[in-house]
Amino acid sequence: MKKYGNVVAEYLEHKPSDFEKNGGLWVIRAGQSKAKLHYQVGPKVVEYYSVHAVRSGSIALNYDNETVLLHEGDLFCAYPNHRYSYQMVEEDTVLRLCWLVFEGNHAETLLERIGFSKDRPFLFNRWALGHESIMIQIQDLLRNINGYDEMLMQSKLYQLFDSLSRKSDGQQVKREVTNRLQRCIQFMEKHYMEGITVSDVVEVAGVHRSHVYQECSNVIGLSPMQYLVQLRMNKSVELLKLRELSMTEIALAVGYPDLYSFSRAFSKYYGMSATQYQMRLFMTNQYEGGENSIESN
Secondary structure: OEEEOOEEEEEEEOOOOHHHHOOOOEEEEEEEEEEOOOOEEEEEEEOOEEEEEEEEOEEEEEEOOEEEEEEOOOEEEEOEOOEEEEEEOOOOOOEEEEEEEEEOOOHHHHHHHHOOOOOOOEEOOOOOHHHHHHHHHHHHHHHOOOOOOHHHHHHHHHHHHHHHHOOOHHHHHHHHOOHHHHHHHHHHHHHHHHOOOHHHHHHHHOOOHHHHHHHHHHHHOOOHHHHHHHHHHHHHHHHHHHOOOOHHHHHHHOOOOOHHHHHHHHHHHHOOOHHHHHHHHHHHOOOOOOHHHOOOO
């Protein structure tokens, strides 16, 4: 995440291959942002389809002389060559968004299946924990500079659209997320940097290990161990960008007992060493950009 004015954001650009363009859907970019007081975007016109999810906070979306208030869990879609803008409306909360920019012959058909239209480019209460997990996996694929997997990306894109196309999916997922699973997820997100294990998570759940694994896999698409690794890897990349800590310090900071176990986990997750990843980040200037890039989503 990098600061641009009054917003902190991450922009993951992607140049689709010929293989991807021969399919019906391909990603152009993805990203996420966290903004505070007076944040706004537009008016602007975009070149590609762009679906945005409100993770927290509220916005006023303006399109075709209409305005609608969107809150946590809502979605909106920016259509190519259509003007839109939005601004934060709650000053006492943090606005968190994520987005996916895409193109392809299937794009508009898939958007219609979800429930979007150019006349009504928003959906209420549709973004849920399961969708968030798939989006995180898509972002991870875009971050994996050397080990990018075209076929896996295609699979994740269609998985996301298939999940969103089930009109009651948000409510179904929320019902499936039991209080027990919520406690487990919150426990992992709060304590993953402290070296917790799956056994600790199971103890919080108070049921057999297999039940925790099954519930976690069904709802977020990852086992408890995979989710812990995902949290630790995402945080480690944030720390690598800062270039302020040694590899050993980063390993300990994200919950690994030593440099060896961290290095092994990082290489397995990203397909390269943490040192190589850090060098690649700054050699390619992947996370550098001027003010002109801030409204590219």
